[in-house]
Structures are given as C-alpha cells and as structure tokens.
Amino acid sequence: MKSSREQAARNRELVVNAAGQLFRERGFEGTSVAEIMKAADLTHGGFYCHFKSKTELAALSCEQGIARGTAFWQRLAAERKSPLRAIVDHYLRESHRDAPENGCFFAALASDVARQEPYVKRVFTAGLRASFDVLAGAIGGGKKAARRRALSTVSELVGAMVLARAVDDDDLSKEILEAVRSDLINQ
Amino acid sequence: MKSSREQAARNRELVVNAAGQLFRERGFEGTSVAEIMKAADLTHGGFYCHFKSKTELAALSCEQGIARGTAFWQRLAAERKSPLRAIVDHYLRESHRDAPENGCFFAALASDVARQEPYVKRVFTAGLRASFDVLAGAIGGGKKAARRRALSTVSELVGAMVLARAVDDDDLSKEILEAVRSDLINQ
C-alpha cells in the first residue's frame, strides 16, 4: 500500500506528467483530479498527499512542461544550420496539431492560463520569457531586432496552432499552417 | 410572468449576448447556465425554453459574436486609407487585451473551441473563413498573396492577444503587442 520515498517521488512525477497531458488535451477545467490520478494509476484521494490543490498542480505541470519545450527548442536550434527554420518547421507540423497532449503548452493552454490564478500566470510568464530568449538566440543578429522577431514569431506560431486546431476543415487547417510557415521562413 | 413573443425574442437576444460576454471572459467550461441567465436577468430554468442545451448556445453566441467582429473589421477597413493598418492597430490595443468579454472571439475562445463538439467547431470555422476573406480584401493586391497574408496576419494577431493576456507582467505584455504591431505594419 505504502511506497518508498523513491517510489513516492516517481509517483509524483507520474501525476505531473499525466496532468500535463490531460490539461493540454482537455484544458484545466475539463480535467478532473480523479481523471489525472486514474491516468497515473493511483487513487483519487492520494492526490492530496502530493499537492495542496489542483491549482498547484496546474502551475507545476506548466512549469515543467514549458521548461521541457524550451529545452527541446534549444536542442533543435543547436543541431541545425538554420535554427529558426528548424523550430518553425517542427512547430507547424500536422502531427503537432493533432497531438496537443504532447505539444506546446502555450498553444494548448494560453487562453486558459489568462483566466487562471496569479500563481499559474506567473509560472507561465517565466516559461514564456525563457522561450523568447531561446528563440532570440536562434535568430541571432542585433539583440533588439532578434528579440522583437522572437516575440512576433512565437505569437504567430501559437496563433497558427490555436486556429489550426479550432478549425473543422482539414484543408483550411493545413492552409493556415502553410501560410504561416512561408511567412516566417521568407521573412 | 409570461412575456409577449417580441419580449421573448428580446430575452433570447439578451441571453445570447450575456453568454457571449461570459464565455469570452471565463471560457465555456468556466461559465454556468445559471450565471448566464442571471446576467440576462432571468431565472435558471427558463434557459431551456430558448435553447436545447448549453452547447447550442455556445455555437449560437460564437456565430453571432464572430459575425459582429467581422462586420466591425469591414467597417474599419472601409473608413481608412490603410485598411490593414487600421485593423492591426485597433486589434492590438491594450484596451482590447484588458476587455476580452467585449473583444475578439478567436483570441478569447480558440483553444476552448478546439475541444468543443463538432457543431461549435463548424460555426467557428465558418466565422474564421469570413474573417480571412474580409482581411484579404483589406490587404488587396494579388488574390493568392493577399489570402496568404490574411491567414498569417490573423494568426499573428490572435497569438499576440492570447499571449499578452496570459502574461503576468504588463511590460512584457505590452512588448508582445508592440513587437507584433511593428512586424505586421512594416511588412
């Protein structure tokens, strides 16, 4: 029944990961604590041994998920000759659009976060800031210009993904992704 | 107790408008039928005389709200010398960011819509399509290029607004709006 400290730490991670997936797929309000715990193969009541509240988990899962996303961008940028293009191409893939549960937290949850408690917004802001820095580094050139371009690029990527997912028509959805891709790459 | 047919029609409109505001402010899941009816000064139970379900109202309020937004863009474009600039400037205002309940449905609800029933997505898609057409008209020039630019512009506008609202820091929020404004206008 009881787990060791190490197992408990692993369980905690399982819950954070399950939450990250479910939140991105169904939103904060659309995901219940019971569902998260079920996905982590634990019982509902055990949740509150690990976290003070659902809100705390929302913030933690955003923090971790965004950090992973940023690290992934960094790796993409380091591996390629054209770092910005590598990130843009990867981001705007249909497989990303069709798997929000494993994709970008900004695109999956930004409009939810705007309505969340200050704690969650703070974590989200810090993560976004880090992403801007990574992207500005990938863009290179003048600091100010790179930063501006990083901000507008993330905005465009996130907007494209959000709209491509909301749309009911696969052709239109692809057209959005393609239009943004060509806009960002031929800039 | 009972209203005339005209009053009932007016009440229905009141409910649709109240829902449009509350949905944009708190999301679909964050808004209850009881709250909507209270905002419209009617009782909870009366809701189901006008609408089959909350989902039906979600679709109706999106349909109406997006149509109004598109009509507004059309007016902005018609009045100004530089139609695209007029739309971009208006969209990216801080007053828009701070009043989602009266603002763009795409920015307020796009990531919610992605998780809604097909019916809601269909309505949203039709509205987005109409917005693309209006913006492409405002951009002018070659049809294909105008359409592509319309798609990428709406994506960038929506992404900027969504991120600017999620962010906890007013300076960063303004910086996002400003970076996107300068990117869209100096293109």
Added chain:
DNA sequence: ATTATCTATAGATCTATAGATAATGC
C-alpha cells in the same frame, strides 16, 4: 388554449478531507 417563465429538484459531477491501512525507515 397556448406558452414564456418560474420554482424546485433529480442525478451527475467535482474538489477536498477524514480516517483506516499497511509498508517503510529509523
């Protein structure tokens, strides 16, 4: 007679807690 609206409530959630249980770790 019809029907728009109201009150009241059934039934299904959902978050969070209380108390029991059993394995860990001193």
Added chain:
DNA sequence: ATTATCTATAGATCTATAGATAATGC
C-alpha cells in the same frame, strides 16, 4: 513511529427536467 496510499464521503457545484403559474394571442 512515520507516512504514502486507499476507501468513503461531505459539501458544493452543474446540466437538464418536471410541473406550476400567469400573461398572451386566438
């Protein structure tokens, strides 16, 4: 002895419906 987890449940939602009420519209 401590504590991670479990079962069970309190209390607060939320959607949707049932049935009553009273004003409209024929």
